[in-house]
Amino acid sequence: MYQRKKLAADARKEAKKSLYFAKLNDVPTSPRKMRLVADMIRGMEVYRALGTLHFSAKEASVRLEKLLRSAIANWEQKTQNKAEQGVLYVSNISVDGAGMLKRLRTAPQGRGYRIRKRSNHVTVFVDTIKKEGSNDNQN
Numbered sequence: 001m002y003q004r005k006k007l008a009a010d011a012r013k014e015a016k017k018s019l020y021f022a023k024l025n026d027v028p029t030s031p032r033k034m035r036l037v038a039d040m041i042r043g044m045e046v047y048r049a050l051g052t053l054h055f056s057a058k059e060a061s062v063r064l065e066k067l068l069r070s071a072i073a074n075w076e077q078k079t080q081n082k083a084e085q086g087v088l089y090v091s092n093i094s095v096d097g098a099g100m101l102k103r104l105r106t107a108p109q110g111r112g113y114r115i116r117k118r119s120n121h122v123t124v125f126v127d128t129i130k131k132e133g134s135n136d137n138q139n
Helices: 002-017 031-041 046-054 060-079
Strands: 020-027 088-097 101-106 112-117 120-128
Touching: 020 060, 031 046, 031 060, 031 088, 031 120, 046 060, 046 088, 060 088, 060 120
Parallel strands: none
Antiparallel strands: 020 120, 088 120, 101 112
């Protein structure tokens, strides 16, 4: 059984080598607020997405801009190429819920209301834009 799990783990590890991503864990904003910002840049070219995030008024956009810059740097590191205008796009972005801090707020008549301070995990994948006119399989 150990060998089967090791082979599966190695296969996942090899598959991840061809992906270019950055991950940010335990961001102290609610997943719903982060998804609003993530939906703005999904599928966009990376430098256009950076401009959109830079001029967005939302607090989550600052964290997402830094994360996108990290994903671009990871792509440059793995491919040994410089990211230029029109080469990369945000192929996938996911916002998942993380742990909650549970607090109590005092309420009237001796009661206590629960406060749930939510957090999230964000993963940004970038990939190169495939040109439709160029065929690599020319025979």
